[in-house]
Amino acid sequence: MAKIKENSTNSLNRKFLTDCNLTYAVQLMGGRWKLLILMQLNAGTMRYGELKKKIVNITERMLTLQLRELEADGLIARQVYAEVPPRVEYTLTDIGRQLVPICDALHGWGTLHRSHVSGEASTLFH
Amino acid sequence: MAKIKENSTNSLNRKFLTDCNLTYAVQLMGGRWKLLILMQLNAGTMRYGELKKKIVNITERMLTLQLRELEADGLIARQVYAEVPPRVEYTLTDIGRQLVPICDALHGWGTLHRSHVSGEASTLFH
């Protein structure tokens, strides 16, 4: 993560939004790749390298960053095995798993929205 | 909105994530102030100035930007009255309103997460 200026308006606004449990929740899941990671882990525990393969376009840096944040926020757990070459496994925590049904609902809403949009577009043709 | 470089990896990744209906949904609601606006409008149609008063820390520029995006994405509707001084009202659309129960669920999850975190912290005291 890049450094953050503690007293910028930007940063203060972020803190202000943390007070609301809704925007707080969005802050926790809002990173670009976080939900994809969560959905992968919902299918089962995975190693770093497996995640990298599954999430096609993510870079190692981004994967690491998002994993670190998810871990810091308690949505996933990180298990390191003292082996060489290293083996690190990531698993959803309870609270992380509780986000999954909401993701499903969001997925459904996204699907609906998309059909809505393309549906509106198709009305142009008759 | 600021200009966007169509062919940056950043931009291409955004498009890639648009393919998934889950991350697509998050893109639609992910702006910093968007959900606060939606929740306000869920209480009823509101004028620009009312929103500004309700959402304490938002600047006019940000309010305008987020409203424009929400409108472009069909989550809210904008009604202009030909009066002086101008009067503009914003209302949730159907698809926008369908996001509300999901926001409620997210709010609940946020509350749970927060109590989880502070709960863990409090275990330090005994």
Added chain:
DNA sequence: TATGATACCTACAAAAATGTATGTAATGGC
């Protein structure tokens, strides 16, 4: 004629998020 009200707009600046390129440790097998 000046002022206030409302809902913006614009140029610019700052901050944050994301991506690129390269390097590292440890160890087993060749």
Added chain:
DNA sequence: GCCATTACATACATTTTTGTAGGTATCATA
């Protein structure tokens, strides 16, 4: 001794998001 493997770390560059400061149009009213 050299290489491959894995899960990162680090410095840096680019892109995007957010915030700052000022301005605009219209018309009724003072």
